[in-house]
Amino acid sequence: xxxxxxxxxxxxxxxxxxxxxxxxxxxxxxxxxxxxxxxxxxxxxxxxxxxxxxxxxxxxxxxxxxxxxxxxxxxxxxxxxxxxxxxxxxxxxxxxxxxxxxxxxxxxxxxxxxxxxxxxxxxxxx
Ligand code: HEC
Numbered sequence: 192x193x194x195x196x197x198x199x200x201x202x203x204x205x206x207x208x209x210x211x212x213x214x215x216x217x218x219x220x221x222x223x224x225x226x227x228x229x230x231x232x233x234x235x236x237x238x239x240x241x242x243x244x245x246x247x248x249x250x251x252x253x254x255x256x257x258x259x260x261x262x263x264x265x266x267x268x269x270x271x272x273x274x275x276x277x278x279x280x281x282x283x284x285x286x287x288x289x290x291x292x293x294x295x296x297x298x299x300x301x302x303x304x305x306x307x308x309x310x311x312x313x314x315x316x317x
Pocket of ligand 1: 243282
């Protein structure tokens with residue numbers, strides 16, 4: 192083999208091994224907040240919430256969009272709403288009470304609250 196061919200093969204080899212390292216440096220907290228919101232959406236869809244809550248229309252309960260507009264997307268409000276989802280709630284939006292969800296783990300309820308609070312486009316405050 193002559194030299195140019197060997198050089199050509201060598202550089203082709205380097206090229207093939209060089210690529211493939213990209214990305215992976217996105218904003219961590221923004222990323223995980225989006226993931227938790229997504230989890231919350233799946234949980235809301237899988238639970239009984241939709242019997243009483245439509246995303247944008249009031250049915251038995253307030254629309255989840257109205258809930259998002261009423262409250263700031265803070266850690267404190269995530270916890271407060273998660274607590275009401277688990278224990279039930281009444282008197283905030285009207286006379287009809289929300290049933291309790293005592294079997295719901297707190298982290299699931301918090302992610303549901305995150306999803307609801309994200310619906311008006313507000314980002315989670317850390
Ligand atoms: C039986 C009907 C019903 C079901 C099922 C239900 N809700 Fe509600 N929800 C309501 C009503 C009615 C209210 C308003 C209660 C009030 O005025 O305090 C409410 C209020 C809320 C609020 C606002 C609480 C506040 O303090 O402003 C959130 C958030 C919420 N529901 C989320 C959920 C989620 C998530 C689920 C599913 C796990 C769910 N709800 C299931 C009827 C329901």
